[in-house]
Amino acid sequence: MADRSDTLLAATRKGLFTLRADAGRSWAAAGPPAFLGEPVSALLSDPRDGTLYAALRLGHFGVKLHRSRDGGVSWEEVAAPSFPAEADGPEDATSVDMIWTLEAGDPDTPGHLWAGTLPAALFESRDHGENWRRVDALWRVPERAEWFGGGYDDAGLHSILVDPRDPARLTVAISCGGVWKSDDAGASWRLVGQGLRNDYLPPDRAYDPGPQDPHRLAHCAAAPNVVWCQHHNGVFRSEDGGETFEEIRDIRPSVFGFAVAAHPHDPATAWFVPAVKDACRVPVDGRLVVTRTSDGGRAFEAFGEGLPAAGCYDLVYRHALAVDTTGDRLAMGSTTGSLWTSADGGQRWAAVTAHLPPIAQVAFA
């Protein structure tokens, strides 16, 4: 998988769009969109067998999951994660509201999948999505009583890191419910994330790892102990797989944002897309930039070449910044339907389109 990715997928509020790069490295739509008109909340291009998965959040008819084994030419519906029926179900018994993230599981077991949902729960499939099982050990942690919504009414699980050295070691992040680790494929969990800091709770709980709002986690595939976190209150980096974090301050133009992408080979390099602050989720001064550190977070550069320099109000959601397996090619999509790519590690960007529906996720395939 060392080649540049020439296929890019964008999950949007009104369909799944596929783009391809030509020899001149300009991107263009490859065929009509799938699921046109339907909200696509998450997607996975599975590197193990090439299968595509697309999660829908139908306004009337609930959460659905579709699978393609031919690169998106045809799709079939498979089971979607769902909560077990509760006996004499109380009126507030739970249903899956949205699939927020899909991740490949064990590298040696194609078809082993993880899904994170709203409300915050982790689901596992071992058969390419034919059946799903809620990971009850995480659902039953006592700390869940204090989880709360961040951006949505319910808390949600949006980041799932599978340790490539040992796929039984999982790290997940919940808004707002902190960072959790399992060493036994989900059978038991412990709350981690010492060093994460929030400003939105009483001061004596600022460093309580329980009610943290990590917006997104990303790890370096070649050095997975290095975990980057774009948090509600700033940027954090871990060198011990998320057990502890150090806060990185003084990033220009801002430490606030949603997305983070980690370089696949270089644990010192990561990218972020800053916005003003939580109460004003737009680019600072209307100028869109991508920030990059190449030295483990000591220094950051802000790159704006090819991005709107003024009058820009695009926001990049937490799954809408992606880097390919080379670390050279990046893509990002915005809430106002703009899609940009970079071929030089994020230094210069080129607009692909400004006319897509709001973008939830981009992914290379």
Add this chain to the structure above:
Amino acid sequence: MGQVRFASSLQRHLACPPGPVAGVSVREALDAVFADNPRLRGYVLDDQGRLRRHVNVFVNSRAVADRMRLSDRVRPDDDIHVIQALSGG
């Protein structure tokens, strides 16, 4: 005999031809349809078996009263209409 009919907005997502009304409650009639078309269940009911928030079910011209258990009674010659609410899209 009455029939269970599904809105065209639902047929856009999966095949759901009309089926006979079997049973004495809306729940029984829908369960009979879902037995032959299990994927359809998740489009109409949520994870807990309640009517989805943005789906409505009518017995003839009357909206069902019990959206949780779907205990509204039906007669063999009633028609059941499963439609989308105009909210929630």
